[in-house]
Amino acid sequence: xxxxxxxxxLVTGASSGIGYAFAxxxxxxxxxxxxxxxxxxxEEAAKRLKDAALQDGSTNLQVVPLQMDLGQQxxxxxxxxxxxxxxxxxxxxxxxxxxxxxxxxLDDSEGFTSLxxxxxxxxxxxxxxxxGQDMRARRHGYILNVCSxxxxxxxxxxxxxxxxxxxxxxxxxxxxxxxxxxxxxxTDVSPGAVDTGLFSIPQWxxxxxxxxxxxxxxxRLARRxxxxxxxxxxxxxVPTIFWKVLCFIILLIPTCLLRLIRRLGxx
Numbered sequence: 001x002x003x004x005x006x007x008x009x010l011v012t013g014a015s016s017g018i019g020y021a022f023a024x025x026x027x028x029x030x031x032x033x034x035x036x037x038x039x040x041x042x043e044e045a046a047k048r049l050k051d052a053a054l055q056d057g058s059t060n061l062q063v064v065p066l067q068m069d070l071g072q073q074x075x076x077x078x079x080x081x082x083x084x085x086x087x088x089x090x091x092x093x094x095x096x097x098x099x100x101x102x103x104x105x106l107d108d109s110e111g112f113t114s115l116x117x118x119x120x121x122x123x124x125x126x127x128x129x130x131x132g133q134d135m136r137a138r139r140h141g142y143i144l145n146v147c148s149x150x151x152x153x154x155x156x157x158x159x160x161x162x163x164x165x166x167x168x169x170x171x172x173x174x175x176x177x178x179x180x181x182x183x184x185x186x187t188d189v190s191p192g193a194v195d196t197g198l199f200s201i202p203q204w205x206x207x208x209x210x211x212x213x214x215x216x217x218x219x220r221l222a223r224r225x226x227x228x229x230x231x232x233x234x235x236x237x238v239p240t241i242f243w244k245v246l247c248f249i250i251l252l253i254p255t256c257l258l259r260l261i262r263r264l265g266x267x
Contacts, residue, residue, distance in 0.1 A: 005062065008032045010083070010090045010131070012070055012124075013097030015041040018146065018194060020049075021218035022094050025226050027053050032062040034088055036079065036097070038069045064088070070097045071115040076126030092229075093131050095124035095168075096146045102157040113160060120164035125171055128186075132179065139183040144229045145172045147190045149243045153250050156262055169235075176234045188235040189225035192243035194218055214242050 009026040013019035014035035023035050027049055035042060035049070046065035053061040064086075068079060083090055098119050099112075128143055135141025150162040151169040169188050176186040193215040216224075221238045228236035237243055261267050 004089075005032065005060070006087050006089045007091050008034045008062075008064075008083075008088045009092035009094065010034045010036070010079075010088075011094040011096060012036045012127075015039050015045045018191070018218045018221055019094070019096040020045055021222035022096060022144075022225070023049055024052065024219075025222045026092060026094075027058075027061055027063070028056070029226070030058075030061075031092060032064075034064045034066060034083065034090070036066045036068050036070065038067065038071070038097075040067060042067050070123045071118045073118060073122055075118075076123050076130060079127065080130040090131050090134070091140070092142045092144070093127060094144045094146070095127055097123070098146065100161055102161070104157060105159045108160065116160055117164055120161075121167045121171075124168060128171070128175055132175065132184065132186075135184045136179060136182045141184045142229050143172075143175070143179075143184070143186045144225055145169075145186070145188055146225075147172065147188045149190050149192045149237060149247055151190065152247045155250070155258065156267065173234060180232065185229055185232045187225070187229040187233055189221070189228060190235065190237045191216065191221055192238065192246075194221055194238075 009023075009031035011019050011023045011026065011033065014023045015037035019035070019037070023033050023045070027033055033046075033049060035046060037045070042065040046063045050061065050063045053063075066079075066082065068075060070076075070079070082088075099116050105113075124145055128145070131141070132143060135143070145168055147169040148162070148165040150158055151165040153162050155162070169190065172186055172188040176188075179186055194217070216238050224236055224238045
């Protein structure tokens, strides 16, 4: 358990789903929490995390909720300055905030296109840059970036999402190599399908997918991701085998066949 009241784990997109699961697991490891989201539900999330900690016998856990829009290019600097102003030392950074939908690139609005690029590329990269410098100076720290198995997939309707995740995955690998010698561990956790209600599929399909290991729960993803992070792994995929095999098969599909599938309206 961490005893220093100034040592925190920072989790973005933590009001629900994957981000909340990461915050929950980090609290169990004894980390104080700074949880960030653009929705007011972040306050309720903080209360639930605090109540859970009390039930587990932890009376000293600090949970600081912060409602902030991370989709702006000024957001990373503002968040970093917030931690400095409040005496918060970030030992663990989890870049989880993001958005998703499958849509043709040119059919998306200009606002959404800007938002997804900021959330998946600019803001996490700048948070890594700012907090990473502090971690390197201390020669200790952890950075986990939530990427995606789609970073390896080139397909219609996933163009913007997959491409931004591709940047984040490559950025994370480079940072892992650069910082490992300084005692700073950087990990890419790449989820496949996760049971967060993001996909509009029947409940029985979700249950079957979880039983077959195709769909992961947020809790499983968080445990696996943090295990990889604290062991200094460069990358982990959750779930593992199914998605690795699927991505490999998709990579073998030639562009001409993808164009044919598109013309036939199959995807």
